[in-house]
Amino acid sequence: xANFVLAVDLFGFVQIAKRDLFGWxxxxxxxxxxxxxxxxxxxxxxxxxxxxFETAGGGRVGVQSAYCRAVGLDYDEMCADYEETxxxxxxxxxxxxxxxxxxRDVSVAGQTWVQxxxxxxPLEHPLSTSDFLRLRAVPWEIAAQFKGMxxxxxxxxxxxxxxxxxxxxxxxxxxxxxxMRQLSLVRATDVDSAVQALVRAARGPRPGDRVFIFEPDRVxxxxxxxxxxxxxxxxxxxxxxxxxxxxxLQDAHAKRIKQDGFTAGPGLRAYEQLxxxxxxxxxxxxxxxxxxxxxxxxxxxxxxTAAIAxxxxxxxxxxSSPEPVTDSSEATAEDEAVLLHGLTVRAxxxxxxGIELPDSVIAEAVTALRAGKHLLLSGPPGTGKSTLAxxxxxxxxxxxxxxxxxxxxxxxxDTIGGYLPNxxxxxxxxxxxxxxxxxxxxxxxxxxxRADIDKAFGPLFTLLAGTxxxxxxxxxxxxxxxxxxPVEISWQSTIEEADEGYFVTPTWRLIGTLNVSDKASLFQLxxxxxxxxxxxxxxxxxxxxxxxxxxxxxxxxGQAQRDAIVSSAIGLAQxxxxxxxxxxxxxxxxxxxxxxxxxxxxxxxxxxxxxxxxTAVRLFAVPQYEGATAKECKxxxxxxxxxxxxxxxxxxxxxxxxxxxxxxx
Numbered sequence: 001x002a003n004f005v006l007a008v009d010l011f012g013f014v015q016i017a018k019r020d021l022f023g024w025x026x027x028x029x030x031x032x033x034x035x036x037x038x039x040x041x042x043x044x045x046x047x048x049x050x051x052x053f054e055t056a057g058g059g060r061v062g063v064q065s066a067y068c069r070a071v072g073l074d075y076d077e078m079c080a081d082y083e084e085t086x087x088x089x090x091x092x093x094x095x096x097x098x099x100x101x102x103x104r105d106v107s108v109a110g111q112t113w114v115q116x117x118x119x120x121x122p123l124e125h126p127l128s129t130s131d132f133l134r135l136r137a138v139p140w141e142i143a144a145q146f147k148g149m150x151x152x153x154x155x156x157x158x159x160x161x162x163x164x165x166x167x168x169x170x171x172x173x174x175x176x177x178x179x180m181r182q183l184s185l186v187r188a189t190d191v192d193s194a195v196q197a198l199v200r201a202a203r204g205p206r207p208g209d210r211v212f213i214f215e216p217d218r219v220x221x222x223x224x225x226x227x228x229x230x231x232x233x234x235x236x237x238x239x240x241x242x243x244x245x246x247x248x249l250q251d252a253h254a255k256r257i258k259q260d261g262f263t264a265g266p267g268l269r270a271y272e273q274l275x276x277x278x279x280x281x282x283x284x285x286x287x288x289x290x291x292x293x294x295x296x297x298x299x300x301x302x303x304x305t306a307a308i309a310x311x312x313x314x315x316x317x318x319x320s321s322p323e324p325v326t327d328s329s330e331a332t333a334e335d336e337a338v339l340l341h342g343l344t345v346r347a348x349x350x351x352x353x354g355i356e357l358p359d360s361v362i363a364e365a366v367t368a369l370r371a372g373k374h375l376l377l378s379g380p381p382g383t384g385k386s387t388l389a390x391x392x393x394x395x396x397x398x399x400x401x402x403x404x405x406x407x408x409x410x411x412x413x414d415t416i417g418g419y420l421p422n423x424x425x426x427x428x429x430x431x432x433x434x435x436x437x438x439x440x441x442x443x444x445x446x447x448x449x450r451a452d453i454d455k456a457f458g459p460l461f462t463l464l465a466g467t468x469x470x471x472x473x474x475x476x477x478x479x480x481x482x483x484x485x486p487v488e489i490s491w492q493s494t495i496e497e498a499d500e501g502y503f504v505t506p507t508w509r510l511i512g513t514l515n516v517s518d519k520a521s522l523f524q525l526x527x528x529x530x531x532x533x534x535x536x537x538x539x540x541x542x543x544x545x546x547x548x549x550x551x552x553x554x555x556x557x558g559q560a561q562r563d564a565i566v567s568s569a570i571g572l573a574q575x576x577x578x579x580x581x582x583x584x585x586x587x588x589x590x591x592x593x594x595x596x597x598x599x600x601x602x603x604x605x606x607x608x609x610x611x612x613x614x615t616a617v618r619l620f621a622v623p624q625y626e627g628a629t630a631k632e633c634k635x636x637x638x639x640x641x642x643x644x645x646x647x648x649x650x651x652x653x654x655x656x657x658x659x660x661x662x663x664x665x
Contacts, residue, residue, distance in 0.1 A: 003164045004033065005044045005142060005157050006097075007150040010051035010064050013082050016118060018073060022097065023115030026105065027430075027482070029153035029439035031114045035103050042164045043097040043118065046132060046146050049089045051082040063109075070109035091126035096168050123171025133290035134180045136208040137166020141398040144298070144335065147291040153439025154400060181208040183293045185285040187277055188213050191223065191231050201284040205229045212297040214274055217241040221301050235301040236346055242278075245304060246271045252307035258493050259506045260310060261337025267303045270296035299335065302342025309341065309370070336507050339396045343370055351391035355384040355582060356549065361538055365392060368534030369509060374464060376448065376530075378514040379538035381624050382581025385513040388538060389444045392511065401442040404432040410451035412459060416478060417487075428482040430502070433460060433510075437489065437502040448512035453529045463489055463504060464532040540579050546570050549582065553589035556596050557609045565592070565613050568643035572621060575635045578628055580621060588616035610644055614651045622658045633659040 006012060006022070015021045022043065024030040052060050065075040086092055101117035127135070133143040142163070145154055170176045182203055188194035194213045198204050205211065205225035213220040213231075219242065221235035240248070246268065253264035273296065277285060288297075339347075345362045365375055369392065377385040386403075393401035412418070417430040436443040451457075457464070462476055480487040489502045512533070541549065547570050554562045569588065573580040595605040595612040606612040617640055625633055637659050641652055 001161075002037065002041045003043075003159050003161050004037070004041065005046065005146075005159050005163070007046050007048070007146050007155045009048040010078060010082055011067060012045070013047060013051070013085070014068060014071070014073060014078050015115070016045065016095070016097065016120065017081070017085070018078070019071065020118060020120070021115045022118050023106075023113040024156070026112045026114055027438070029435070029441070030156040032435070033156040033158070034114050034116055037099050037103060037116050039099050039101060041099040042161075043099070044159070044164055044167050045093065045095050045097060046129075047082075047086050047092050047094070048149075049086065049092070049129065051079045066109045089129040092129040093123065093127035093132045093167065093171070095120045095122055096164065096171070097121065121168075123168070125171055125174055125176075127167065127170060130289065131170070131176065131180065132167070134183070135166060135170055135176075136179055136181045137163050137170070139163065140210070140298075143290055144294045145398075147294060151440060153441060157399070181210065182206070182286055183288050183290065184209070184211045185274065185277060185288065185297070186211055186213050187215060187283045188220075189215055189218075191220070191233070194220075194223070195231060197283050201282075201286070203284060203286050205231055210293070210298070212293075212300070214242070216243075216278055219245075219300070222298055234350065236344075238301065238304060242271060242274055248304065248307050248311055252310040255310050255313050260306070260341065261334055261493075261507060262303075262306055262310060262341065263334065264303075264307065266295040267300065267307065270300055294335075299338050299342075302338050302344075302347070305342035305344060306338055336397055340507050340509075341370055343392075343396060347395045348388075348391050351394040352384075352387065355387050356541065356545075357384055357388060357538065361536060362388070364534070364536045368536070369396075371534075372506070373534040374510040374512075374532060376512045376514055376533040376535045377538050378516055378535055380540055380579035380581050381515050382583030382585070383538045383540055384581060384583065385515075385538050386444070386446050389446075389511045389513055393442050393444060396507075396509075397442050400440070401444060402432065402436045402439075403444045403446065405446040406448050406451040406456070408450050408452070410456040412456060414451075415456050416459060417480065419480070428480050428487060433463075434487075434489075434502050437504060437508070440503075440505065440508070442508065443510050445510070445512045447515055449514045453526055457529060461529065461532070464510065464529075540573060540581050543570055543574065546573065546582070546585075550585055550589060553586065554592060554609075556593050561609045564643055565609060568613070568640060571639040571643075572617065572636055575632060575639065578625060578632050578636065580624060584620055584624060587620045588613070591616040591619065608648075610648055611651060614640065614644060614648055614655055618655045618658045622655070622662060625659060626662045628663055630660075630663045633663040 008016075012022065015023055022034070024034055052064055068075040068078055085094060097118040097120060099116055100119050103114050103116045106113050106115055132138060133147055135143075139159070142157065142159065145151070145157075166179070170179045173179065182205075184198060184203055186194040186197050188197055191213065194211060195205060198211070203209075206229055207225055207227050209225040211223045211225070211231055213223060219238040221233065221237065223231040223233050226232050238245070249264040249267045249271070252262065253268075256262045256264075269292070273285075277283075343366050345359055345366055348362050348366060349359075365377070365388070368375060375389070375392075377389055379385055390401070390403065413431060415431045415433045417428055417434050419426040420429045430438060432445070433443060459476075459478060475488045475490045478487040478489070487502070489504060492503045492505055540546065547566050550566050550569060551562060554565060557565065569585055573585060592609060592612040595615070596609060598604055606615070621636070625636065637656055640655065644652060
């Protein structure tokens with residue numbers, strides 16, 4: 001059973017409240033998610049403050065009115081019902097839905113929609129917008145995106161069962177103050193002093209709380225309360241005081257260009273709020289609205305980093321003096337621009353789990369991304385390339401990224417798309433790249449060089465050459481038609497400025513990974529393709545560091561045997577031309593320890609650590625030698641043979657046969 005959260009306006013309201021359906025026009029990320037829904041899935045509904053985000057006639061109002069007429073409902077009555085239900089945001093989350101049927105395509109108001117039948121489960125005490133955003137069960141990423149107008153492609157998002165359960169539980173409570181996270185500003189010199197100040201103010205940190213700590217000459221930044229209530233820093237302390245930050249933000253605002261996606265407004269508002277606390281107190285201020293806390297304080301460090309780069313420009317084509325201070329757009333596009341241009345090594349490392357990479361590797365990736373390049377992460381198998389790629393994505397766009405794995409069979413059908421038959425004849429189906437562009441999501445392609453690049457990506461070379469931010473509106477016309485119109489990719493300054501279709505913004509990135517060991521089945525990358533990327537080498541760890549990492553994973557192997565197996569495994573991982581990363585050795589270690597763990601009867605799968613080790617090499621290392629030279633396979637076999645006791649001769653013969661079977665003749 002899957003769980004989702006929905007951000008909808010009048011379109012969603014009319015379907016859910018009046019027709020017991022939920023749907024979206026096809027050719028969208030939201031429609032793709034709806035197609036994946038099955039009976040029993042649960043959906044949390046977050047209604048916008050108003051039935052439409054346009055106040056004048058025409059535009060979305062006209063489309064909504066046409067939809068209502070097509071389904072036999074009066075538009076004005078629906079708007080009145082919407083406003084009565086939402087009550088200005090006091091009942092923005094009125095229901096949890098349960099899917100009770102399967103998705104199907106229907107034609108409504110000249111568009112094809114995918115719709116799914118749902119059953120409403122009204123909340124006894126509907127959640128206000130503020131309560132929903134502050135609910136501890138709602139991940140901060142969802143709260144940050146749903147704080148206002150949600151960006152295209154993100155109105156339907158998968159969430160954990162815990163979130164849906166948390167919303168349903170809060171909907172049963174008349175007093176749900178205990179369910180709400182606290183967002184606080186604290187004047188303090190260090191974390192311990194901040195905790196003491198929060199306790200004095202009866203705001204002692206609880207799991208899920210967020211705190212911004214500062215003093216006049218030093219900003220410690222955002223801290224999150226962990227499961228034990230301890231405050232954990234998300235940012236490094238800033239190196240300049242508040243007074244200098246105000247001047248920096250104003251200078252950057254004057255020199256910015258549209259393609260920066262930068263505004264100083266939220267940073268300057270943060271400065272004013274902090275300066276007022278310094279002047280008049282108190283030492284703790286809570287109750288900051290989520291949208292202000294996010295835009296002003298969660299993004300503060302990233303905004304300052306971006307401002308430093310902009311302010312260092314000798315001149316700027318922007319206005320000669322700052323425009324009136326305003327907070328940021330309610331959409332997430334501006335957030336992503338700030339997070340991208342303010343991206344740091346620490347921000348990426350905070351998203352990495354279970355692997356160790358040199359800061360220099362992360363620094364290369366961060367700098368290249370901020371400089372406007374796409375990335376190719378190159379290295380031996382198992383070094384963490386895919387993990388790093390997804391960590392980078394999470395640091396900027398959260399979960400708004402797609403992952404695909406290239407194959408030797410890829411053509412433009414897989415990347416761009418092509419025609420597929422359906423009940424109406426032939427229709428255009430976008431490929432992985434166009435699907436990510438349509439939703440404004442970053443794209444990670446694993447094993448990119450397994451594909452024939454010219455065959456699979458040739459028509460996209462112009463697209464990948466850059467975002468063409470200096471020429472917004474420029475279009476690349478592809479040799480396909482969709483709904484009777486040519487398929488085009490346009491360059492736009494922001495997601496909000498893009499019309500329906502496929503578009504590239506200055507913040508969109510493609511990250512590919514390359515397995516340099518798999519030469520036999522890999523196509524050569526053309527220079528025309530490579531020059532569109534920054535190529536980052538992700539190496540295996542150094543010998544001593546690698547051994548220190550591996551040794552604890554073999555916790556149930558005696559010390560003498562453990563040291564010998566670790567030495568052999570590290571030697572195997574360092575065979576020239578066939579290096580193996582930590583992920584491969586981690587799998588081998590897990591196999592060995594599992595094979596030596598006693599069952600309830602006292603039995604073990606393997607009688608000795610060496611027997612388990614030789615088997616692990618055959619199962620996990622040998623497949624990485626597919627297409628290797630006979631010399632490379634012999635080098636690997638020699639490393640294992642030299643360390644393994646002679647009594648395992650039959651196991652070694654089996655390993656030698658396995659190496660020979662994958663070697664090139």
